[in-house]
Amino acid sequence: MDSSATKGLTLRSRAGVAYRFDPGALCLELLTTGGPGPYRRYEALYVPADLAAWVDRSRLTPTPVLDVSEEEVAEMRELRDALFRVVIAHTRGEPHPPRDLEVLNEAAARPAMAPAITPTGKRQWAGTPTGTHLAATVARDAVELLTGPFAHRIRTCAAEDCHLVYVDTSRPGNRRWCSMEHCGNRHKVRALRARHSEEG
Numbered sequence: 001m002d003s004s005a006t007k008g009l010t011l012r013s014r015a016g017v018a019y020r021f022d023p024g025a026l027c028l029e030l031l032t033t034g035g036p037g038p039y040r041r042y043e044a045l046y047v048p049a050d051l052a053a054w055v056d057r058s059r060l061t062p063t064p065v066l067d068v069s070e071e072e073v074a075e076m077r078e079l080r081d082a083l084f085r086v087v088i089a090h091t092r093g094e095p096h097p098p099r100d101l102e103v104l105n106e107a108a109a110r111p112a113m114a115p116a117i118t119p120t121g122k123r124q125w126a127g128t129p130t131g132t133h134l135a136a137t138v139a140r141d142a143v144e145l146l147t148g149p150f151a152h153r154i155r156t157c158a159a160e161d162c163h164l165v166y167v168d169t170s171r172p173g174n175r176r177w178c179s180m181e182h183c184g185n186r187h188k189v190r191a192l193r194a195r196h197s198e199e200g
Helices: 027-031 037-042 047-057 070-090 098-108 130-148 180-199
Strands: 010-011 018-021 113-119 123-125 154-156 164-169
Touching: 010 027, 027 047, 027 070, 027 130, 027 164, 047 070, 047 130, 070 098, 070 130, 070 154, 070 164, 098 130
Parallel strands: none
Antiparallel strands: 010 018, 113 123, 154 164
């Protein structure tokens, strides 16, 4: 889990309004690209260029230049869907689905992206990372998150019509919304309208 990076993602609401969403971990950023079952309609990973676009928005620094095959994109979708089911089960206090854990653990066991340092002291990635390296990096991040000190703080946004998942890394541990700009603000507006109607 990389909680030191602050890149976050810019998402768009159904109305087309842009807002910032920081799920707090690389693996949870992947869940914004679609998912199993009802989340299939949000699918964003079809071809290698789609995966490269997600990586560019992700918290991976610097942005790696990947060599990704179509097959690796399909494997990333499989990993994402497995991770989605594991994380949702985790937030509900349910057992992690065994087959999905197998997918996650198999990906984590492969070689991950390796950081390196340039002669000028800058960070880079060693070689040309592949889709398999990226999947391993995401899977290891998920293992760290699910077994680490913030595992009990993985949550789904409190808004009934929002399914974004985040890890609450705030000191008080009382984050309720995917984003105060989006669902937090919508909640405030609804609460204000309810108060005005009660007063009227």
